[in-house]
Amino acid sequence: MANDVWVYIEHKNGGVSPMSFELLGIGKELAAGFGSNVCAFVIGDKVDDLAKEAFAYGASKVFAVEGNVFKGFRGEAYAKAASFLLEKYKPEAALFRGTSQGVDVSAAAAANLGFGLCTDSIGLAIDGGKLKMTRAAFGGNYTVSVVNEKAVPQITTVRPKAFAMPVKDASKSGEVVKESFALAEADLNTKVIEFITSATMVNLVEADIIVPGGRGVGSDEGFKVLKEFADVLGGALGASRAAVDSGWIPYEHQVGQTGKTVKPKIYVACGISGAIQHLAGMRTSDCIVAINKDPDAPIFKAASFGIVGDYKQVVPKLIEKFKTKLNK
Amino acid sequence: MKIAVCLKQVPDTEAEIKWDIPKGALNRESMDSITNPFDEFALEEALLTKENYDGEIVAITMGPDKAADVLRNALALTVDSVYQCTDPAFAGSDTFATASVLAAAIKKVGDVDVVFFGKQSTDGNTGVVGAEVAAILGFSQLTYVSKVRSIDAAAKKIVVERAIEGGNEVIEAKLPAVVSVIKGINEPRLPNLMGIRKAGKIEIPKWTAGDLGVDAGKVGAAGSSTKVVEIAVPPPRGAGEILAGEVDDIVNTLTDKLIDLKVIK
Numbered sequence: 001m002a003n004d005v006w007v008y009i010e011h012k013n014g015g016v017s018p019m020s021f022e023l024l025g026i027g028k029e030l031a032a033g034f035g036s037n038v039c040a041f042v043i044g045d046k047v048d049d050l051a052k053e054a055f056a057y058g059a060s061k062v063f064a065v066e067g068n069v070f071k072g073f074r075g076e077a078y079a080k081a082a083s084f085l086l087e088k089y090k091p092e093a094a095l096f097r098g099t100s101q102g103v104d105v106s107a108a109a110a111a112n113l114g115f116g117l118c119t120d121s122i123g124l125a126i127d128g129g130k131l132k133m134t135r136a137a138f139g140g141n142y143t144v145s146v147v148n149e150k151a152v153p154q155i156t157t158v159r160p161k162a163f164a165m166p167v168k169d170a171s172k173s174g175e176v177v178k179e180s181f182a183l184a185e186a187d188l189n190t191k192v193i194e195f196i197t198s199a200t201m202v203n204l205v206e207a208d209i210i211v212p213g214g215r216g217v218g219s220d221e222g223f224k225v226l227k228e229f230a231d232v233l234g235g236a237l238g239a240s241r242a243a244v245d246s247g248w249i250p251y252e253h254q255v256g257q258t259g260k261t262v263k264p265k266i267y268v269a270c271g272i273s274g275a276i277q278h279l280a281g282m283r284t285s286d287c288i289v290a291i292n293k294d295p296d297a298p299i300f301k302a303a304s305f306g307i308v309g310d311y312k313q314v315v316p317k318l319i320e321k322f323k324t325k326l327n328k
Numbered sequence: 329m330k331i332a333v334c335l336k337q338v339p340d341t342e343a344e345i346k347w348d349i350p351k352g353a354l355n356r357e358s359m360d361s362i363t364n365p366f367d368e369f370a371l372e373e374a375l376l377t378k379e380n381y382d383g384e385i386v387a388i389t390m391g392p393d394k395a396a397d398v399l400r401n402a403l404a405l406t407v408d409s410v411y412q413c414t415d416p417a418f419a420g421s422d423t424f425a426t427a428s429v430l431a432a433a434i435k436k437v438g439d440v441d442v443v444f445f446g447k448q449s450t451d452g453n454t455g456v457v458g459a460e461v462a463a464i465l466g467f468s469q470l471t472y473v474s475k476v477r478s479i480d481a482a483a484k485k486i487v488v489e490r491a492i493e494g495g496n497e498v499i500e501a502k503l504p505a506v507v508s509v510i511k512g513i514n515e516p517r518l519p520n521l522m523g524i525r526k527a528g529k530i531e532i533p534k535w536t537a538g539d540l541g542v543d544a545g546k547v548g549a550a551g552s553s554t555k556v557v558e559i560a561v562p563p564p565r566g567a568g569e570i571l572a573g574e575v576d577d578i579v580n581t582l583t584d585k586l587i588d589l590k591v592i593k
Contacts, residue, residue, distance in 0.1 A: 012494075075469060100472050100492040107456035111463035115553050116424030119454045132557060138451070143560050150553035189468040190501040193487070197495040205493070208591055233592050251512040252491065257450050258365055258511055265591040283565070287589060289582065290568075303568040305585060307578055317575060321583040326592065 003036040003092040006063070006153065008082065009054055010101045012073055014044060018165065019206060021057035023095045023158055025166035026124055028058045033126040034092055039063060041094075043081045045071035051176045058166045061174055063089065065181045069188070073101060076190050077183055079108035084181045087113055091153045093131045095124075098157040098261075099205065110155045117155040118146055120261065122162045122284060130154070140283045141276070160205050161263040162284070202236045202253055209235030209266045210285075212255055214278070215242035216271020216292060216311065223249050226270055229315050232322050238262070240272050256281035270311040274299025291315070329383030329481040332443040333374040334430055334458070335402060336364040337395040338451040363398045366446025368516040369509050371402055373476065374444045376514060381479055384408040386440070388433050390418060390426060396532045403527035404519030411437070415536040420549025423452070427460035429547055432540040434465060441481050445508040447472065458508035468501035473509045 007027040010020050027038040040054035041063040051062040065081040082105050086094055094109075096102035098120050110117040123134030127147065131154045134145040148154045204210060211230040213223055223237065230237045239253040255262055257277040267285040272278060274290070274297055282288070283302050290303035291311045300306045307314055322328070340360040363371075374385045387402040389395050390413040399410040413429050421429065434440050448455030462469035474491035477498070484503040489496045491510055519527075537544040545551050571578040586592060 075471070079463070079469075100490075103455060104459060104469065104471055107459035108463045108469055110456075111424060111427065111460040114424075116422045116427075116460070117456065118554065119423075119456055127557065134558075136562070137453070137559075140562065143558075143562050144556055145558035145560070146554050147557050148554045189505075190470070190499055193498040193500050195495055195497050196489075201493075201495055203493050233586075251510075254511075257453075266586060266589060287586070288565075288568075289586070300568065300570065302565055304566070305582060306568055306570040307582065308570065308572075309575065309578075313575060314579065317579040318583065321579050322587075322592070325583055325587060 002090055003034045004089075005031040005034065005036065005038050006086070006091040006094045007038060007040050007059070008094065008096045008102065008105065009040050009042040009050055010097055010099060011042070011044060011050055013071070014046060014049065016050060016053060017206075018168070019097070019160065021054060022160070022163065022165055023097060024054065024058040026158070026163040027095055028166065030093065030124060030126065030131065036092065037061060039091070041082070041085050043070050043078045047178075048176070052173070055172045055174045056168050056170045058172070059174065062176045064176060064178050066178055067181070067183065069183050069185060072192055074188070074190060074192060075101070075104035075108065076188055079105045079112065080183060081181050083109040083112035085179060086153055088179065094153045094155045096155070096157045098159050102157050106155050106157050110151070115151040116148065117151070117157070118148060119157045121156045121158045124156070124158070131156075136280070136284070140280050159261065159263055159284070204236055204238055204253070204255065204260045204262050207236035207262070207264050209233045210238045210255070210262060210264045211235050211268045211270065212238030212240060212253070212272060213243055213249070213270045213311075214240035214272030215246070216273070217243055217248065218271070220248040222271075222312070225312070225315055229268070229319050232319050232326070232328060233266070233268075235264075235266070240278050269299055269303075270315060272299055273297045274302060329377070329381050329442070329479065330437070330440045331374045331377050331383050331385045332434055332437060332440045333367075333370050333385060333387050333402070333407070334443065334445050334461075335367045335371065335387055335389045335398045336446075336449050337361045337389065337391050337398045338364045338449050361394065361397065363401055364446055364449045364451075366448055366450070366509075366511060367398075368446070369511055369513050370444040370446045371405065371407075372514045372516040373507070373509050374407070375405060375517070377442065377476065377479060381481065383441075383481070386411065386437050388413065388430060388437070390414070390429050392419070399532050400527045400530070401519065403530055404523035405517065406523060410532060411535050412532050413535050413540065415544070417537045417544040417548045420552060421547050422552035422554035423454050423457050424460055425547040425552045427457050427464055429540065429542055430457070431461045431464040432542050433535060434461065436535070436540060441503045442479060442486065443467065443504070443506045445506060447508050447510050458506050462506035465504070465506075468503070468505035470499060470501055470505055470507045473507050474513055476507065479503070
């Protein structure tokens, strides 16, 4: 139907995590508002297993493009197939997760269709019969809501974890519509040669718990303590720009305006003052804990719980206490 | 090899934000400005590419009069030529309108092999203009690039590493390509005094919508399909609680509170 809400299902060689289906939750809510259906769309060399999962997470229909050329994710090929599907069915809206895959496919697909898109939405609502997309601007000090008037569909990427996970019901099923879209290897400009998996690579965007350190951590040794803390909590190690620029920890850990934007359930900021550039990247976290020596540090204004004190003294005690209470 | 680099002027990240509320846009003229921090890595990568493979660098920006500053900075770092896309018709462009203007400029420069972009701007933060330019021009789209392994202009081939979730993806792509780079791909150099003085005297060539053959009705606020319908201050976070008392007690309290959230396993 023309006013359906479509959700792009990202995967890597057919591999998914529950988060791949995250947007079916908000997609269903929006579809209810439009009086339409939430549909998943998926591109890959084999899509049946992915479709089955999508139904379990609430999709009422699945649209798919299948083919050997789609084995292994390739932004270029996937974007071409995505724009083909979106152009053919012209849904009301298409939602993509704000991951590297979601951004690559959505930006190219929108441009292929001849219009722009909204990125990193943290609010989605229906306003005057159109999708209204809200995003943070300028360090999160403002929110800006936009409607992409002429775009069919309206396309947006959505900040991971901004909306609740849909409930899974494995008994659900539905119709899979497979479209043939011919794309030859020779039509493509890019080829993946290899993937170098990083054992230490952090995935801050997907982490439920992040323990970041800032200038106050003082050294790379200090980050070893924070790493131990993060491990006990089952979380990821983060950092402020000051700590990265000091060379204590690699850039991939950086949260903030020139790093990653994150929305974990728990964010334990250690020795971070809370400059607006840092707050821009984490202020929508569910629970923020701040540990800082300076009682006037701006981070305390954003914190759910604050401890005025030296992390060197506080964190080792927290590690011991959590180990005891969690029987680790 | 012909190398292009797209640079954006953004409000100083320390500056106070001034909105042009009726337009739902920034009042850029009244704010202190800098070169987008991510674009400094793009410019440095262009300079390194020229040093490694020979060629010429063209720096392009789109923006009002004072956006010429970012091009002067690029000239001080010895790029070969610069063009400022500037026209009242461009004001208020959304990402696609912006990408259309930049794509037209790259086309006008002609025979470009590789276009460098920063991963995103610190003001708009969309991170999609590079990808849109690639789609409009039919260039290879290489995003999140953490390393350029090799460029072979004769064989029309580039190999890059992309830092994405879980590791680094190595991609071989046909030229021409749009390459958007992440922070840390290199160490941007600073211009020297002589370079700055020289750059100050160079006339910056300007391209209008007419020069670029861009339909003025399809760019700027009028031509952008994305309309700002509301600017708001987000609801403040609920008042936090400072845990006071003896360290051992505080630690005990916080541990309980966090375990109660049922997130920690």
